[in-house]
Amino acid sequence: MNRQWSxxxxxxxxxxxxxxxxxxxxxxxxxPVPFRSQVALPxxxxxxxxxxxxxxxxxxxxxxxxxxxxxxxxxxRQKSAPFFVNLLRRGSAHISQHGEYATAAPxxxxxxxxxxxxxxxxxxxxxxxxxxxxxxxxxxxxxxLGRLPAPVLSGEGNQVLRNYLSMLREQPIEELCQLQDLIFxxxxxxxxxxxxxAAGQTPAVRDSVLMRQQVLSFIDRHxxxxxxxxxxxxxxxxxxxxxxxxxxxxxxxxxxxxVREARMQGCRQVLLRHPNRPxxxxxxxxxxxxxxxxxxxxxxxxxxxxxxxRGVSKRRDADSTLxxxxxxxxxxxx
Numbered sequence: 001m002n003r004q005w006s007x008x009x010x011x012x013x014x015x016x017x018x019x020x021x022x023x024x025x026x027x028x029x030x031x032p033v034p035f036r037s038q039v040a041l042p043x044x045x046x047x048x049x050x051x052x053x054x055x056x057x058x059x060x061x062x063x064x065x066x067x068x069x070x071x072x073x074x075x076x077r078q079k080s081a082p083f084f085v086n087l088l089r090r091g092s093a094h095i096s097q098h099g100e101y102a103t104a105a106p107x108x109x110x111x112x113x114x115x116x117x118x119x120x121x122x123x124x125x126x127x128x129x130x131x132x133x134x135x136x137x138x139x140x141x142x143x144x145l146g147r148l149p150a151p152v153l154s155g156e157g158n159q160v161l162r163n164y165l166s167m168l169r170e171q172p173i174e175e176l177c178q179l180q181d182l183i184f185x186x187x188x189x190x191x192x193x194x195x196x197x198a199a200g201q202t203p204a205v206r207d208s209v210l211m212r213q214q215v216l217s218f219i220d221r222h223x224x225x226x227x228x229x230x231x232x233x234x235x236x237x238x239x240x241x242x243x244x245x246x247x248x249x250x251x252x253x254x255x256x257x258x259v260r261e262a263r264m265q266g267c268r269q270v271l272l273r274h275p276n277r278p279x280x281x282x283x284x285x286x287x288x289x290x291x292x293x294x295x296x297x298x299x300x301x302x303x304x305x306x307x308x309x310r311g312v313s314k315r316r317d318a319d320s321t322l323x324x325x326x327x328x329x330x331x332x333x334x
Contacts, residue, residue: 091126
C-alpha cells in the first residue's frame, strides 16, 4: 500500500495542523511544534511518502525545520510501540531519549523507541528515510538493556547499515514488494548488529555502559530536585566523583551541561503545553531560581524567550478552537 501526505495543496494557515495529523496517521501519536517564525509567517512545507507492505513499512519524510516529540500521553494512545530507524539524508537533528542527547548529521542513523518518550529537533529543512521495526522483533536482539546505548549511530561507523538503507531509497516499489521479507530481516539484523556492540565489549567497558545508564537515569528522575548535584549522584550510586565525571566524559555533556539541557527541555515542554502557567513558576519548578538567568539561558538555547514560546502555544490553541475540525485529506493510492 502506497500512501502519501503533502502540505503543498493545503492552505497556509492549516498546513501545520495537517502535518500534525499526517504524522500521527503515518506513525504513532506524535506532537510536532512549529518554530516561532512559522507561526508568525505560516509557510511550512512537509511531505511523507509511505510504503506500507505486510512485512515492510518504509517512509521518506521531508519537511521544514520543527520539533516533534512522543510524550507519555502519546504512548498511552498508541496501539503498538515500534522502533523507528531513520537515515538522515539532508539537514541535521538533535535527539533525546533515555537520558541521552545526541546530534545526527547527514549520513547518520538515529533510532527512537516508541515505548519511551523522546523528542527530536530539526533546526533546518531535512529529508530522511524511516524504517519501522516492531519491538517484539528488535528488542530481544538488543542485549540486556533492550535498547541501543545511544540514539544516534554514526554513518561512518555503520557504513553497511547506512549504505543498505540508502539503496532501499532508490528501489522501485515492485522490487520492494517481492523482497520485503528479506529486506526487513536484513534491516533488523543490521540494526541489532550496530547496537549490539555491547556483545563484543570487554566486561569493564560493558559495566561502564551500564553504570552510565544508571547515572543518567538517576539524574533524569531528580531533575526537579533543587539539591541535585554530583555528590547526590555519587552518594546514591556509591561511586566516586572522579568515576562519575569519567563516565559522563564518554558523552557530549558534562554533569552541569547535561542537567541544564535536560531542565531546559523540561521547561520548554511545559511552556508549550501549559501556556497559561507563569514563566517564573515553570522555571523554579525545574531548579532555575533566578528568572533573569533562566531567560538568558533559554534564549541562548532556543533562539526565543520563554514568553515567546508560550505565545506560540497560545496562538496555536486559539487557531485550533476557531477552526472547524476537518477530516484529514489523504492523497495517493491505497
